Every structure is written in structure tokens, then in C-alpha cells.
Amino acid sequence: MTLDEVKIGGLGASRRRVEDNRFIRGKGNYVDDVVLPGMLHMEIVRSPLAHARIKKIDISGAYKIPGVRLVMTGEMMAARNLGWMPTLSYDTQAILATDKVRFQGQEVACVIADDPYIARDGCEAIVIEYEPLQPVVNPMQAVAPDAPLIRDDKVNQTDNIVFDWEVGDVIGTDQAFAEADVVSEIDMHYPRSHPSPIEACGSIADYDRSTSKLTVYMTTQAPHIIRAAVSLVAELPEHMIRIISPDLGGGFGNKVPVYPGYVMSILASILLEQPVKWIEDKSGNLISTGFGRDVYLKGQMALRNDGKILGVRMHTDSDHGAFFADAQPSKFKIGLMHSAFACYDIPNAHLTARGYYTNKAPGGVAYRCSFRVTEAMFFQERMVQAAADDLGMDQAEFRRKNFVRDDDFPHRTPFGFLTDSGQYEKCLDVGLEAIGYDDFLKQKEEAAARGRLLGIGISTMTEPLGAGNSREYDILGIKMFDSAELRVHMTGKAILRTGAKTQGQGHETTWAQIVAHELGIPAEDVVVEEGDTDTAPFGMGTYASRSTPVAGAAVSMVSRKIRAKSRKIAAHLLEVSEEDIDWELGRFYVRSAPDRGVTIQECAMAAYSNVPDGMEPGLENNAYYDPPNLTWPFACYIATVEVDPLTGVWDVLRVVAVDDCGVRINPMIVEGQIMGGLTEAYAMANMQFITFDADGNCVGGNYMDYLLPTAWETPGFELHEVVTPCPHHPIGAKGIGECATVGGPAAFVNAVIDALKGTGVRNIDMPLLPDRVYEAVTQHHDVSGAPPVKTD
Amino acid sequence: MYPSRFKYETPSTVEEAIGLLHDGGADAKILAGGQSLIPMMKLRFAAPGTIVDINNIPGLDYMRTESDGTFRVGALVRHVDLERATELKDSQPTIAAAAHLVADPIVRTRGTFVGSLCHADPQGDWASCMVALDGSVVAQGPKGRRTIGVDEFVKGPFTTVLAPDELAVEAVVPKAQGVRSGGYLKLERRIGDFATAGVAVAIERNGDVVSRAGIGLTGVGSRTINAEEAAAAVVGQPLTPDTIERAGDLAAAISDPRSDHRGSADYKRHIVATFVTRLLTSMQPTREQSTEERVA
Incomplete structure (x- = not known):
């Protein structure tokens, strides 16, 4: 009797999320829920100015408040060699400002007190004198002749440029442009956005002098990287550091970097020998922690009249804020921007990138994307639409003509990536059919005759998800593989631990499904645990859609090791040789006598009670998985919109999403990821950005200005699927967590630009606020959204 | 939320509330729906010494149209009450149209109509409606009641003509002439x-x-x-x-x-x-x- 895989919660089962049992009952255990005996509370004083010299800090007022235990300033940190810390991109970042403040919201002092009210009273009692300096709020200002030097702390830094970087073939690309019939151009700004998890950052540091052990409860997506970083920064031995990342209220890339607040709470706990809790408020999170995007994108495409793309030139100017703290692989200065155009068969491409320091918060984190892939795909799909328009070609037809063919995999992209698999044209066809493409074009024409502006936008893309391999991908030299450890108990129940860290993705549910698929142990019999560096195997954490491609693969591999040992035990129990045994889900049987068999649970019991001579007892193992390649999911997103020409307001009519992420482990969770991603895509296209005024004030540092869409305005999404299994992943799965956030924005923007077709408008920068759209509609020109925002 | 220290009072009559306001002076603030005051206290933009919570005062949650057509809204009527009052669609179409556009559903459940007028935020929806309707606010203080036209009531951004010891007890929309x-x-x-x-x-x-x-x-x-x-x-x-x-x-x-x-x-x-x-x-x-x- 063969087990039904879906019934035991294996692959393809839309199993309800195990973790929701506690979340919907309010029984989650977040950092702020952790209370330790004798715990003190820390609060941070932040700079009100974007760029200013610190003249004087008077902390005496804070010490007059009963219950204030410690006040720390940059000077004190510097005296302990903790004024600065390394960033994830080989730069340095101030923990507490010493010489000057370099962005609004920068940490200047902190107060540790008996309760959080007193800590805040203490912060208010600190008096700081600043001498304002000229602020820099965009790359153009950063290289202006009169620009102030932001990083005067760095010995060899003479300007505000972080890096110059290039990739691709400059000669071949020049040649392609020389041969082009048409050259299409685009010039855009992808605005600064913020991952904005519902739970902000926080930590509880607990240094115990009697054991010399430092335990830190921390909101981190990558606890093992943090352990290594703390060991290096605080000069504590790694085995005496335990990082516990409990339940996380979302991450989206925001909880990858090391933030000053973590380090301050650790130092405070060491100094006071008491646990110190720091819980960041939402404004602190929005103004000071890792943002996403903020890149200027200039592109050129060399085209033949028949619609064939001959080559692409890309240039990016990226605004990194005051410290280069991007969380990304060391080798790639502008992340995986050069993954752009991977789904198109383009012979030549060249990318140049320049990074800039500005007086803005640091940390270009990958906000729900695989290291700047969001910008890359937006760049690609906006460029593709502009090119199709310039050629007078239908935008779907233009894509179809340039797609990599199904039989052309693996395909080497012009920037050197190797895409693994896909059925691009099929996905596009499913999307066009679902939206009713031809009908909509007719409807659009009829509406135009009555003065109504309808538009349709398409975004098709493949993106690289699941870093490593470890040859090319590392963070601070630590190679990007991942791990899983599986212990099967004697009754056939199991505990699985991985080096990843769930933060809403549902690992506790889906990892068990992979075990069920590999071993036939029902998913409900497998408990999943992550986030404690004392118990979990070493891993690089969860971001960049790498969990399923890397840690998920490790879960498969460790399960297979368990199966291999179980096979030997089964042979012993069945008294036949291993070669005479076959496997079906959950059971070994004698090939010649299929009725004679033992279940995986029987093997587990025997592992603890009846192992063959010479075999180690027990049934547990681990696996470290170094992926041979990234996984390459494909997506086709199509949006239709109507623009109100009198106000510039645009409404979404329909959104169709076709995702091919290979084999779906839990379709319900996959669909949830896509809907969440499309919601964020809609938000970025429609309403969401963090901008700055000319004085460097952050506009968007609270939820009245930084808008998260609600169910009220979020459009409905129609989901479809195509399945092309990943050829190199053990279960054929590809990453999916970020596809919709990455590919979605261009669909909405392309739709609005399409509605304005014929007016000469090529671009409106996101978010497509009504005033920007209105300006484009009435003035017939492109609209820039680059800061500083105009105010009066 | 970690506001500065404050005293919290829960009067059970309007007179008691006015007494507390009088004692607290300019440092006392009324808490009705709290949807603006509490966020400001959270951010420490506001640090009132005394909070006078009027939610326990009975008889302030009325909303009624008089026989002559005058419409009265008591100090504890929530936005959601107006949103749900379908009969206003005909008698008070401006208010009915605005009711579901005020803030968001969560704020509407708690925030009050009169409180919104007293907050005098230039972004407030109700003040615009009341200006269009030639409405007024009834304020009660130690010396009794007075009625103030909304246009005069709002002095500037976040300021009204209310004295520190006056409580806005009611908003009034006059009857229609046509x-x-x-x-x-x-x-x-x-x-x-x-x-x-x-x-x-x-x-x-x-x-x-x-x-x-x-x-x-x-x-x-x-x-x-x-x-x-x-x-x-x-x-x-x-x-x-x-x-x-x-x-x-x-x-x-x-x-x-x-x-x-x-x-x-x-x-x-x-x-x-x-x-x-x-x-x-x-x-x-x-x-x-x-x-x-x-x-x-």
C-alpha cells in the first residue's frame, strides 16, 4: 500500500502553516516578549540633522534622573575601540557618532535605565550642540564641485565616491551599437524604499561574568553571521557567544545587517553585568536601518528594425548613504544588477556602476530581493517597453521575439550568469490569455475615442535566487552554502534544524514537507527549529530567496543520508542484501517479494534497538549544501489600469500573475508569497517612498508618510502557474519569495506609461503619485522623482 | 508607547471635567477618542500634565436631528457612528459622504467627531464639512455654555478659541432652508x-x-x-x-x-x-x- 504523499503533507500539499497555531493565538515569542531577571532598558538619542559637527554632548542631566544607570556616547565607545564597526561591504560605520553626524537619525548617545520610560526621559535630558554642515541628498550633489567630504574619517577618502565597478563586454557592446538600426534610451530613478517589517529591530544582550558567556536575543535573519561579526567586533571568543533569533515579525532584508543598537546593548550588558533590552521604535527603524534601492538607472538598447535586441548598455548611480553597508556578496559591488536581461537572448552587454556617499541612512539591503535584482529587473522591463514603443512593435511580440528558447538551456547571459531552465513563451501566453490581451487592446482603443486612458503593462523576467554557489558568493569572506541537521527519534518522529531562519516564510511547515517527501515520515511528525546558534548547524540565514534553493536542498540531502542508513538497517531487518531492496515512499521492500517490507518508522526503532553488527546506533545526520548554481524562476506579470487625466489618479483594473518557480512544496504558501510580493510591488509603484528635502530631512520616517497599502486599496490578483523543475535542485524547486516584488513594479509602471502612449512620455519615476502622472499627462514630458523633494 | 509622565483623571460629569481642566490649566488635555492625542504623546510632541478622560461621562454619545431639522452631535459620538447612520445620506449628505473617508476604519471606531474639530488639524475632514454646512461648536466652561461658528472656532493650525477650562460638548449643524x-x-x-x-x-x-x-x-x-x-x-x-x-x-x-x-x-x-x-x-x-x- 503506497502512501499518498499529499496526505502525509509531502510535496504539493497546501498544508496549513504550523507556526500559525501560535501566531494567531498571540503566543508568538518575539524579542520584545523575552523578559530576563534584572533586565534594563536602552533607548537611543538620534541626530535631528543630516550633516553636522558635534560640538558638545552634555549628559549630566540624564544622570540626575533616578533610574538612569548608564549613558553612553561615541567618545566612550571610541575609548573602548568600539567607535566604529565593519559593515557587510568592507566599509566602516559609526556605532555612536564621535566627530560628526552623517545622516538624520544617526545614533549619537544611548541611555540605559530601569524601565523604558526612564530611558526616554534620560534621552530627553541629554543636551547636544551641533554645528550644521552642508547636507548631500543625492549623487549629483555628492560630486558637485562644492560638495562637502562626508567620510572625512577615512584616511584615503578624498571624494564622495564609494566605488566604480563594471562588468560585461565593452568592445562587443560598442560594436552592437555601431550596427544598430535604432537605439532606445531610458533614464530613471528607483526610489529609496524600506523593507519595513512590522516588528522593528531589537536585542537583549545578557553577559554572564560567571560563565563568560554572552547570550543575545536578536531580530536577525542570519544568526550565525551575527555570531561571527560579534566575535570579531567585540573580540569575544565565538564559542562564548550565543545568538538566538526567536520569532521574527518579518524581515524582508532589513534584519540582515549589524546595527549599532545591537552592539550598544551588548557593550552595556558587559559593562553593567545585567541583561540590557533595546527595542527600536518604528520611526527609528524607518529612518536609520537598511533601506532598499535608491539607484539612478540609465540604459541604452541597440536594436535591429525587425525587433532583435543586439546589445544593452547599463549605467547605475547608487546612493548608499553615509556608510557603505549594503548586505550583498563581496564580489559584486552593485549586487546582482548584472542579472538584468537574463531572460532575453542578447549577445552583448556592458554595465558600469558608481556608488556614492550621501547624508542619508546607510544599508542598501536587498529589500525582498536577491541583491539589487529588483532594480535590475525594473531596469530591464522598463527598457524593454521603451524599446518596443520606439520600434512601434507590440510589447508582447517584442518580448516573444527576444526570449531565450526552451531548448536553449543552460543559457549563458551576456553578463556571464548561467540560467538553468524555463518556458518563457508559455508563461507569457498563459498571461496574455488570462488577461484577454487582444480584447483589452480593442477596449483600450474604444475608450481612447471617448477620452479615457486605459493601459496595459507587461513584466517578464527570470531572476537569480539562492546564493551561493560558494565559489562566487560570500559575505565578508564567509561562503554562501547552507545546512540541515536531522535527528529521527526511535518512534519515527524527528527534529530538523537548519542554518536558515524563518521570518514569515513558513519553514516550520515546508521543511517538514521536504522530509515527508524524502522519507515518508508524515510532516506533522517533524518539528523544525531554527535561529539558535548553540543548536542549529552553521548557515548563512534567510534572505535573497535562498532558503528553499540552499537550506531546502540541504534538508533533502540530509533526509537522503538518513534514507541510505535506513536502507542498510532495512536489509538487516529483512535479511536480504541491500541490492535486493527497493524504496517506495515511507517503506523499503524486497524487490522480489514486495509484500515483505519495513517502514521508515520500523527502521528508526531498529536504529536504536537492533542495528547490524559494526553499524553506529542512532539515526541522525547533517548536510552542508553548496548549490551548483542559482535557481532561475520565471514570472510574467500583467496589469491593466485606467488613468484619470484630470487628477492623475490611476486605478488598477486587473492583475494577472504567472509564476514558474519549479516544483511547489506548499502551493498555498507559494501563492501567499506571490500575493504579498505583488502588494509590495503595487505599493512601490503607487505610493511608497522615502525621500529627503534639501536639508537632508527624511520624509517618510513614519507611517503617516511612508505608506504601506492596506486591504482597502490593494487590487485583487489572479494567479496562474507553469512548472519547469529546476534541473539541479534535489527536488526541482526554485526560489519564489521575491519574484513578485522584483517583477511586479514594472508591470504597473508600464501600464501607466502605456496609457499615456502617444504623449511622448517615456518615464515617470516611482511612486507614480497622482501629481506626477498629472504633470506627465498635461505637460507631455517625463517626470523625475529624484530627491530633494520640492517643499515650501 | 512610552509617553512622559502624566496624571490621569476620569470624571463622570461634564462639570467635574471642567473643574479638572480648570485645575490643570493649559497643561491639561481632554482625551475623547485619543486618535491624535495619543500618537502625539507617544512621539512626545505632546506632554500634557493631566489627561482628562471624558469617556466615562454619560450622555455625550447622542446624535440626533431635532424636529426643526437641526442636527446635533455629542462629544463622544465616534466617526463610525456617523458612518453607520444611513439616514444621514438624505438629511446630511456632506457628512454622510465624508464619514467613510475619515482616516481609516480603525481610527473611525474610536475617534470622535467633536474631538476632530477640537484638534483643528488643517487636514481634518470634519472641519471642512462643518464650514460648508455653517455648523458650530457648543463649548461649556465654568461660566456656562457658548456657541461658536466653526469658522471662528478654528483659530489656526491645531489651535481653537476654546479656553483651557472649556469642554466642547456638542457640534451643531443648522437646519436646511431648502x-x-x-x-x-x-x-x-x-x-x-x-x-x-x-x-x-x-x-x-x-x-x-x-x-x-x-x-x-x-x-x-x-x-x-x-x-x-x-x-x-x-x-x-x-x-x-x-x-x-x-x-x-x-x-x-x-x-x-x-x-x-x-x-x-x-x-x-x-x-x-x-x-x-x-x-x-x-x-x-x-x-x-x-x-x-x-x-x-
Whole structure:
């Protein structure tokens, strides 16, 4: 009797999320829920100015408040060699400002007190004198002749440029442009956005002098990287550091970097020998922690009249804020921007990138994307639409003509990536059919005759998800593989631990499904645990859609090791040789006598009670998985919109999403990821950005200005699927967590630009606020959204 | 939320509340719905010494239309009460139109109509409606009650003419002199967003002739704007495309918006004109309506 895989919660089962049992009952255990005996509370004083010299800090007022235990300033940190810390991109970042403040919201002092009210009273009692300096709020200002030097702390830094970087073939690309019939151009700004998890950052540091052990409860997506970083920064031995990342209220890339607040709470706990809790408020999170995007994108495409793309030139100017703290692989200065155009068969491409320091918060984190892939795909799909328009070609037809063919995999992209698999044209066809493409074009024409502006936008893309391999991908030299450890108990129940860290993705549910698929142990019999560096195997954490491609693969591999040992035990129990045994889900049987068999649970019991001579007892193992390649999911997103020409307001009519992420482990969770991603895509296209005024004030540092869409305005999404299994992943799965956030924005923007077709408008920068759209509609020109925002 | 230290009082009568306000002086603040006060205390923009919570005072949650048509809203009527009062659609169309556009559903459940007027946020929707309707606020202090027209009540951004020891106990909308129509339009990027611009219109007609009109503007100046000239442009004659356009232009002209991340000043003025035009156009009586009213 063969087990039904879906019934035991294996692959393809839309199993309800195990973790929701506690979340919907309010029984989650977040950092702020952790209370330790004798715990003190820390609060941070932040700079009100974007760029200013610190003249004087008077902390005496804070010490007059009963219950204030410690006040720390940059000077004190510097005296302990903790004024600065390394960033994830080989730069340095101030923990507490010493010489000057370099962005609004920068940490200047902190107060540790008996309760959080007193800590805040203490912060208010600190008096700081600043001498304002000229602020820099965009790359153009950063290289202006009169620009102030932001990083005067760095010995060899003479300007505000972080890096110059290039990739691709400059000669071949020049040649392609020389041969082009048409050259299409685009010039855009992808605005600064913020991952904005519902739970902000926080930590509880607990240094115990009697054991010399430092335990830190921390909101981190990558606890093992943090352990290594703390060991290096605080000069504590790694085995005496335990990082516990409990339940996380979302991450989206925001909880990858090391933030000053973590380090301050650790130092405070060491100094006071008491646990110190720091819980960041939402404004602190929005103004000071890792943002996403903020890149200027200039592109050129060399085209033949028949619609064939001959080559692409890309240039990016990226605004990194005051410290280069991007969380990304060391080798790639502008992340995986050069993954752009991977789904198109383009012979030549060249990318140049320049990074800039500005007086803005640091940390270009990958906000729900695989290291700047969001910008890359937006760049690609906006460029593709502009090119199709310039050629007078239908935008779907233009894509179809340039797609990599199904039989052309693996395909080497012009920037050197190797895409693994896909059925691009099929996905596009499913999307066009679902939206009713031809009908909509007719409807659009009829509406135009009555003065109504309808538009349709398409975004098709493949993106690289699941870093490593470890040859090319590392963070601070630590190679990007991942791990899983599986212990099967004697009754056939199991505990699985991985080096990843769930933060809403549902690992506790889906990892068990992979075990069920590999071993036939029902998913409900497998408990999943992550986030404690004392118990979990070493891993690089969860971001960049790498969990399923890397840690998920490790879960498969460790399960297979368990199966291999179980096979030997089964042979012993069945008294036949291993070669005479076959496997079906959950059971070994004698090939010649299929009725004679033992279940995986029987093997587990025997592992603890009846192992063959010479075999180690027990049934547990681990696996470290170094992926041979990234996984390459494909997506086709199509949006239709109507623009109100009198106000510039645009409404979404329909959104169709076709995702091919290979084999779906839990379709319900996959669909949830896509809907969440499309919601964020809609938000970025429609309403969401963090901008700055000319004085460097952050506009968007609270939820009245930084808008998260609600169910009220979020459009409905129609989901479809195509399945092309990943050829190199053990279960054929590809990453999916970020596809919709990455590919979605261009669909909405392309739709609005399409509605304005014929007016000469090529671009409106996101978010497509009504005033920007209105300006484009009435003035017939492109609209820039680059800061500083105009105010009066 | 970690506000500064404050005293918390829960009076059970209006008189007791006024006494506490009197004792607390300028440092005392009334807590009704708390949807603006509490966020400000959280951010420590506001640090009142005493909070006088009026939620335990019975008899302030009434909402009623008097026999003569006067509409009264007590100090503890929540936005959601107005939103759910379907009968207001005919009798108070401006208020009914605005009720589901105030803030977001969560705020509407707790926030109060009168509290919103007292907060005097230039972004407040209700003040614009009340200006359009020529409404007033009834304030009670140690010396008794007084009635203040909303236009006079709002002194400037976040300031009113209320004395520190006065409690706004009621808002009043006068009865209509003719057939009342009204509406409210607000441009916001997301539900609960501050308005880029908002427009409240209330008109009263005798036959086709507009006998009274009021236009209040939200978020386009340092206080709620009473666009009197714009309103006057449609009074004394039937609504026509010409008078409507003129009202739109006059409303845009009296707007005094700031350029910011929600839009340029010019854009916001344009939105005011567009919304005034759209609202008044929607209020032009259809031929059937005119006939029906004449017969009635």
C-alpha cells in the first residue's frame, strides 16, 4: 500500500502553516516578549540633522534622573575601540557618532535605565550642540564641485565616491551599437524604499561574568553571521557567544545587517553585568536601518528594425548613504544588477556602476530581493517597453521575439550568469490569455475615442535566487552554502534544524514537507527549529530567496543520508542484501517479494534497538549544501489600469500573475508569497517612498508618510502557474519569495506609461503619485522623482 | 508607547471635567477618542500634565436631528457612528459622504467627531464639512455654555478659541432652508493618508435656484479654509457649467497649499478646482428631480 504523499503533507500539499497555531493565538515569542531577571532598558538619542559637527554632548542631566544607570556616547565607545564597526561591504560605520553626524537619525548617545520610560526621559535630558554642515541628498550633489567630504574619517577618502565597478563586454557592446538600426534610451530613478517589517529591530544582550558567556536575543535573519561579526567586533571568543533569533515579525532584508543598537546593548550588558533590552521604535527603524534601492538607472538598447535586441548598455548611480553597508556578496559591488536581461537572448552587454556617499541612512539591503535584482529587473522591463514603443512593435511580440528558447538551456547571459531552465513563451501566453490581451487592446482603443486612458503593462523576467554557489558568493569572506541537521527519534518522529531562519516564510511547515517527501515520515511528525546558534548547524540565514534553493536542498540531502542508513538497517531487518531492496515512499521492500517490507518508522526503532553488527546506533545526520548554481524562476506579470487625466489618479483594473518557480512544496504558501510580493510591488509603484528635502530631512520616517497599502486599496490578483523543475535542485524547486516584488513594479509602471502612449512620455519615476502622472499627462514630458523633494 | 509622565483623571460629569481642566490649566488635555492625542504623546510632541478622560461621562454619545431639522452631535459620538447612520445620506449628505473617508476604519471606531474639530488639524475632514454646512461648536466652561461658528472656532493650525477650562460638548449643524445636497471628495494615496487635498460642498436649493452654498477645503492651507467667495458664486441662480467653473476657480484661488511630497502647490490647487467642479456638477438636479420637487 503506497502512501499518498499529499496526505502525509509531502510535496504539493497546501498544508496549513504550523507556526500559525501560535501566531494567531498571540503566543508568538518575539524579542520584545523575552523578559530576563534584572533586565534594563536602552533607548537611543538620534541626530535631528543630516550633516553636522558635534560640538558638545552634555549628559549630566540624564544622570540626575533616578533610574538612569548608564549613558553612553561615541567618545566612550571610541575609548573602548568600539567607535566604529565593519559593515557587510568592507566599509566602516559609526556605532555612536564621535566627530560628526552623517545622516538624520544617526545614533549619537544611548541611555540605559530601569524601565523604558526612564530611558526616554534620560534621552530627553541629554543636551547636544551641533554645528550644521552642508547636507548631500543625492549623487549629483555628492560630486558637485562644492560638495562637502562626508567620510572625512577615512584616511584615503578624498571624494564622495564609494566605488566604480563594471562588468560585461565593452568592445562587443560598442560594436552592437555601431550596427544598430535604432537605439532606445531610458533614464530613471528607483526610489529609496524600506523593507519595513512590522516588528522593528531589537536585542537583549545578557553577559554572564560567571560563565563568560554572552547570550543575545536578536531580530536577525542570519544568526550565525551575527555570531561571527560579534566575535570579531567585540573580540569575544565565538564559542562564548550565543545568538538566538526567536520569532521574527518579518524581515524582508532589513534584519540582515549589524546595527549599532545591537552592539550598544551588548557593550552595556558587559559593562553593567545585567541583561540590557533595546527595542527600536518604528520611526527609528524607518529612518536609520537598511533601506532598499535608491539607484539612478540609465540604459541604452541597440536594436535591429525587425525587433532583435543586439546589445544593452547599463549605467547605475547608487546612493548608499553615509556608510557603505549594503548586505550583498563581496564580489559584486552593485549586487546582482548584472542579472538584468537574463531572460532575453542578447549577445552583448556592458554595465558600469558608481556608488556614492550621501547624508542619508546607510544599508542598501536587498529589500525582498536577491541583491539589487529588483532594480535590475525594473531596469530591464522598463527598457524593454521603451524599446518596443520606439520600434512601434507590440510589447508582447517584442518580448516573444527576444526570449531565450526552451531548448536553449543552460543559457549563458551576456553578463556571464548561467540560467538553468524555463518556458518563457508559455508563461507569457498563459498571461496574455488570462488577461484577454487582444480584447483589452480593442477596449483600450474604444475608450481612447471617448477620452479615457486605459493601459496595459507587461513584466517578464527570470531572476537569480539562492546564493551561493560558494565559489562566487560570500559575505565578508564567509561562503554562501547552507545546512540541515536531522535527528529521527526511535518512534519515527524527528527534529530538523537548519542554518536558515524563518521570518514569515513558513519553514516550520515546508521543511517538514521536504522530509515527508524524502522519507515518508508524515510532516506533522517533524518539528523544525531554527535561529539558535548553540543548536542549529552553521548557515548563512534567510534572505535573497535562498532558503528553499540552499537550506531546502540541504534538508533533502540530509533526509537522503538518513534514507541510505535506513536502507542498510532495512536489509538487516529483512535479511536480504541491500541490492535486493527497493524504496517506495515511507517503506523499503524486497524487490522480489514486495509484500515483505519495513517502514521508515520500523527502521528508526531498529536504529536504536537492533542495528547490524559494526553499524553506529542512532539515526541522525547533517548536510552542508553548496548549490551548483542559482535557481532561475520565471514570472510574467500583467496589469491593466485606467488613468484619470484630470487628477492623475490611476486605478488598477486587473492583475494577472504567472509564476514558474519549479516544483511547489506548499502551493498555498507559494501563492501567499506571490500575493504579498505583488502588494509590495503595487505599493512601490503607487505610493511608497522615502525621500529627503534639501536639508537632508527624511520624509517618510513614519507611517503617516511612508505608506504601506492596506486591504482597502490593494487590487485583487489572479494567479496562474507553469512548472519547469529546476534541473539541479534535489527536488526541482526554485526560489519564489521575491519574484513578485522584483517583477511586479514594472508591470504597473508600464501600464501607466502605456496609457499615456502617444504623449511622448517615456518615464515617470516611482511612486507614480497622482501629481506626477498629472504633470506627465498635461505637460507631455517625463517626470523625475529624484530627491530633494520640492517643499515650501 | 512610552509617553512622559502624566496624571490621569476620569470624571463622570461634564462639570467635574471642567473643574479638572480648570485645575490643570493649559497643561491639561481632554482625551475623547485619543486618535491624535495619543500618537502625539507617544512621539512626545505632546506632554500634557493631566489627561482628562471624558469617556466615562454619560450622555455625550447622542446624535440626533431635532424636529426643526437641526442636527446635533455629542462629544463622544465616534466617526463610525456617523458612518453607520444611513439616514444621514438624505438629511446630511456632506457628512454622510465624508464619514467613510475619515482616516481609516480603525481610527473611525474610536475617534470622535467633536474631538476632530477640537484638534483643528488643517487636514481634518470634519472641519471642512462643518464650514460648508455653517455648523458650530457648543463649548461649556465654568461660566456656562457658548456657541461658536466653526469658522471662528478654528483659530489656526491645531489651535481653537476654546479656553483651557472649556469642554466642547456638542457640534451643531443648522437646519436646511431648502433641498440640501452635499458631498465630500478627498485625494489620498492610501486610506488613512493625510489628504493631498479635500473638498466639502453643501448646497441648498429652492427649485433650481441655489439658496445657500458652503465650500470647505481640507489640507490646502494652515487651517481649514472657508471658500466663501467660491460658494457665493453659485448662490442666487441655478447651477450651470459656468457658475460651477467659476466656483472651482475661486476655491483654487483661495487655497494656500504647500508644495510637499504629496504634490506641488499648483497641483493641489488644481485638485481643489477639479473636486469643486465634480461635486457641484453631481449636484445639478436632474430634470426629474426638479419636476418632483416642484410638485411636492
